[in-house]
Amino acid sequence: MHFVNQLFCGLPATTKPRAHYLAKAGISPFLIDAPHGRVTVEQFAELYRLLVFDLDDETxxxxxxxxxxxxLKLLCLSMLDAPNLQVALHRYTQFFHILLDDFSYQFSVANGLARMALKEHAPLKGSRILIHELMLKLFHGIASWLIASKIPPILMECAYAQPIHSADYLYFYPGIVRFDQPQTAMSIDSTLLDHPIRRTKQQLGAFLRHAPADWFYVSFEDRLLSHRVREHLARHLATSGSVQHVARALHMSVRTLSRHLQQEGTHFQAVKDEYRRDYAVQALTRSEKPLIDIAEALGFEDLACFSRAFKTWTGNSPAAYRKARTTGLAVN
Structure with a gap:
């Protein structure tokens, strides 16, 4: 919900009410004040597109x-005929240098790393952290799309203090992340710069239709053990959702599983609770499935146990969570 809430920062007073956009994107109004509120990538992308259309501003x-x-279309078109990724990224930085006065990119190559940094030339109009997050992901997503390959970040530098939602960075930047840095920047392997551009104009339409989802969320599920754990839980939670079952399914000991998860900055129960929380939020906001059925699907003994856990995750009961969504949609 950080990304949703901060997206409304800096909007003019003449913009339609926030509840209008949330309802059209299928996001429960209760989530605005929920400290651990979650939305899907698709919901965020739909909200982003609604604001872009109404404001005629792609940022x-x-x-x-x-x-x-x-x-964004003109930017991508200018890069598609580049001979390799390095030339394309040079055009990328020049494009924003021409368009914007208060923001630009700085691209450099040294010591085997290609580094794309953000430069602020004046105070930014919207939420500074969100702008840094999204504009760096824009570079990352477009670069990955251009060479038709997931580009693993080696180092992510953040020119701000560690935010409360930093646990989500595991899904966006499966490398080293450092906060309180002089610049916000991402470094990748410089050998990738020689890769040819593999996308065509014919493929650009689909990429733009899915924006910002396809550049905001470049999934690295195959690189993270925590994602493999989530995948197993998604398929077998009700029957084999214990740490022993998961470790056996992934062909490792519980100790080895725990050690690798710790290296990723998490632990088994946290991954399990995150999966169950996200499943519950989506089931409550995007379906009419009975609460007891949701509880059973998540492996809870009864509805009371599910309600207690859900209140711990979100600050409210499942029934109140669903009611808030229904009320919000009715109002709009």
Whole structure:
């Protein structure tokens, strides 16, 4: 919900009410004040597209000058005929240098690393942390799309203090992440710069239709053990959701599983609770499935146990959570 809440920062007073956009994106209004609220990537992408359309700004009120509809398309078109990724990224930095006065990118190559950094030339209009997160992901997502390969970040530097939602960075940047740095930047293996551009104009339409989902969320599930644990839980939670069952299914001991998860900055119960929380939120907001059925699907002994756990995760009961969504949609 950090990404949703901060997306509304800096919008003009004439913008439609926040509840209007949340309802159209299928996001429960209760989530606005839920400290651990969760939305799907698709819900966030739909909300982003709604704001882009209404404001005619593909970076909705991030900067002093709006990026009108079609800007992202022109950016990608300018890069598609580049001979390799390095030339494409040079064009990328030049494009934003021409368009914006208060923001630009700085690209450099040294010691086997290609580094894309953000530069602020004036105070940003929208939420600074969100802008840093999204504009760095824009570079990362477009670069990965251009060479048709997931680019693993080696180092992520953040020019801000560690935010409360930093646990989600595991899904976006499966490398080293450092906070309180002089610049926000991402470093990747410089050998990737020689990779040819593999995308065509014919493929650009689908990429743009899915924006910002396809550049905001470049999944690295195959690189993270925590994702493999979630995948197993998604398939077998009700019958084999214990740490012993999961370790056996992944062909390792419980101790080895725990050690690898610790290296990723998490532990088994946290991964299990995150999966159950996200499943419950989606079931409550995107279906009419009875509460008892949700509880059983998540492996809870009874509805009371599910309700206690859900209140711990979100600060409210499952029934109140669903009611808030229904009320919000009815109002709008």
């Amino acid at each position: 909705p009120c991030f900067f002093a000058r709006p990026l009108r509809g079609g800007t």
